[in-house]
Amino acid sequence: MEREEKQAIPAQCSIEKSLDVVGGKWSFLVIREMMFHEKKRFGELKQAVVGISSKSLTDTLRHLEASGVITRTAYPTVPMTVEYALTEKGHALHGIIHEMKKWGSEWA
């Protein structure tokens, strides 16, 4: 029987599940921006998240989108216009963001 899963990465506790979504290097910073602005375009995010490259931003956005945390909406304008927004699941991350801001301001 499968009593034993992979010994490598077995038990997905709630924290591990969260980390799988927002554990990336840039995840929190991207989400933070979106939480404060409701809608964000690619270029705006790239400017706001200081130091991120196009590739890393794309990767982060794709991952968050696949995780159901954000939505991507493309408008057939010329040039192209794309807007990203938090889903309900994404907005629910507010508690974590809030606690991190709080701890960072008090202790770090």
Place this chain on the structure above:
Amino acid sequence: MEREEKQAIPAQCSIEKSLDVVGGKWSFLVIREMMFHEKKRFGELKQAVVGISSKSLTDTLRHLEASGVITRTAYPTVPMTVEYALTEKGHALHGIIHEMKKWGSEWA
């Protein structure tokens, strides 16, 4: 054009400051263990945090210690005994851990 001038990379908002402490790959999982057990020895942590290597655990512990989140106490027994514990600053991370557990259980 009239954008708020955020300093290049070192723009340390509260979230970035938090990430600098607990943004590591294993940080949250190590802290989680210590938050539930008050005292933890090296070997216990290595068993509890499934998949972590000695090197990564050492690196994580050193970083957390340098950040003032945990303390390291070595007892001159044979063989050596070392205990790690959260500081007040470390215990203050409870809010973040709690929110991550909550979000992970509800959404992930």
Place this chain on the structure above:
DNA sequence: CCGTATCCCTGGCGATACTG
């Protein structure tokens, strides 16, 4: 404007062996 496609290099690990 919003990406994707390459190239390439760093460093983050894991594995192993060894020490106090």
Place this chain on the structure above:
DNA sequence: CAGTATCGCCAGGGATACGG
């Protein structure tokens, strides 16, 4: 037991160029 030292892999991510 609790690390340190060393090697080596390979994925992450930066830089650049280009396509829709």
